[in-house]
Amino acid sequence: MQDRVQAREEGATALAPPEAPVCPEYGLEAGRFPMLSQAWVLLEPLEPVHVVAAHLVPPRHRWVINSDGFAWNLWMAEPLTGTVSADIDEADG
Numbered sequence: 001m002q003d004r005v006q007a008r009e010e011g012a013t014a015l016a017p018p019e020a021p022v023c024p025e026y027g028l029e030a031g032r033f034p035m036l037s038q039a040w041v042l043l044e045p046l047e048p049v050h051v052v053a054a055h056l057v058p059p060r061h062r063w064v065i066n067s068d069g070f071a072w073n074l075w076m077a078e079p080l081t082g083t084v085s086a087d088i089d090e091a092d093g
Contacts, residue, residue: 007039010060010073014040033063033071041071 007013014021014032021032023042030042043063054062055078062074 003037004039007035007037007041010035010041010075012037012039012041012071012073014042016040033065033069035071041073043071 012035014030017032021030021042022028023030029045031045032040032042034040041063043065059076060073062077064072064074066072
């Protein structure tokens with residue numbers, strides 16, 4: 001139960017497949033990724049890639065997609081110098 005609360009706080013409120021991965025606020029298609037908490041999160045589409053310096057992405061909006069395809073929110077973790085981010089939550093659109 002706590003995992004679902006945390007997922008909601010992180011913005012992981014996307015509908016699971018087979019629902020379309022569309023941002024409910026903007027109506028735009030987004031990338032949908034599962035989380036280990038069994039929630040889903042919408043992130044900016046992977047194509048085209050919008051690369052920005054990770055430190056410019058606000059804390060709690062930094063996401064990592066691991067090699068298994070699961071999304072992780074880095075919360076307040078500061079990125080290493082020179083790190084870039086290509087995954088920004090759709091709410092920041």
